[in-house]
Amino acid sequence: MKLVLVQGDITEQSVDAIVNAANSSLMGGGGVDGAIHRRGGPEILEECRALRASRYGRGLPVGAAVATTAGRLPARWVIHTVGPVYSRSEDRSHLLASCYAESLHVADSLGASAVAFPAVSTGIYRWPMEDAARIALQAVRQAGSRVTEVRFVLFSPAAYAVFERALEELG
Numbered sequence: 001m002k003l004v005l006v007q008g009d010i011t012e013q014s015v016d017a018i019v020n021a022a023n024s025s026l027m028g029g030g031g032v033d034g035a036i037h038r039r040g041g042p043e044i045l046e047e048c049r050a051l052r053a054s055r056y057g058r059g060l061p062v063g064a065a066v067a068t069t070a071g072r073l074p075a076r077w078v079i080h081t082v083g084p085v086y087s088r089s090e091d092r093s094h095l096l097a098s099c100y101a102e103s104l105h106v107a108d109s110l111g112a113s114a115v116a117f118p119a120v121s122t123g124i125y126r127w128p129m130e131d132a133a134r135i136a137l138q139a140v141r142q143a144g145s146r147v148t149e150v151r152f153v154l155f156s157p158a159a160y161a162v163f164e165r166a167l168e169e170l171g
């Protein structure tokens, strides 16, 4: 599995699947979630509504992942995952790792070979970037997935630099 770091906007990535940092409602929000629904068009939300009605009446659990179409985006699929809100009093890192592992599991079931991830939970959910980068990189390496390229799409130069350092440190 090749790990690639890119600074940019995940909605512009031409890969098989992009991952959305969603919330349990699957009904959209701010950050990456807002950008994906805005640029992908209403088809994505329609499928999310159908998933809520059929499989996730109580919402998509934290750490889980599910796929929809990518609408007008260049990718084929959007894999929605729900990151944990950062907590200083409770270690939720297993849930953040689960977002990556479960997303790759879904990607495998779709037959996707190139998958792009944002830095899940590091925006509105306030997870510190250094810690999130380490968890993300370890989780994708340990996932045992058939995906051949995992692309981390970091929105800011600062986030890119943090991921670059974390990748070097993991060797």
Ligand code: AR6
Pocket: 008, 009, 010, 011, 021, 022, 023, 028, 029, 030, 031, 032, 033, 034, 035, 083, 118, 119, 120, 121, 122, 123, 124, 125, 126, 127, 153, 154, 155, 156, 159
């Ligand atoms: N491409 C790549 N990365 C982005 C983009 C983009 N277009 N936009 C933002 N980021 P966030 P979360 C970065 O807040 O913390 C939503 O309301 C951003 O700088 O999108 O998991 C959902 O509905 C940050 O580093 O996701 C949930 O309610 C990272 O993506 C909640 O936010 C994740 O930031 C989820 O919060």
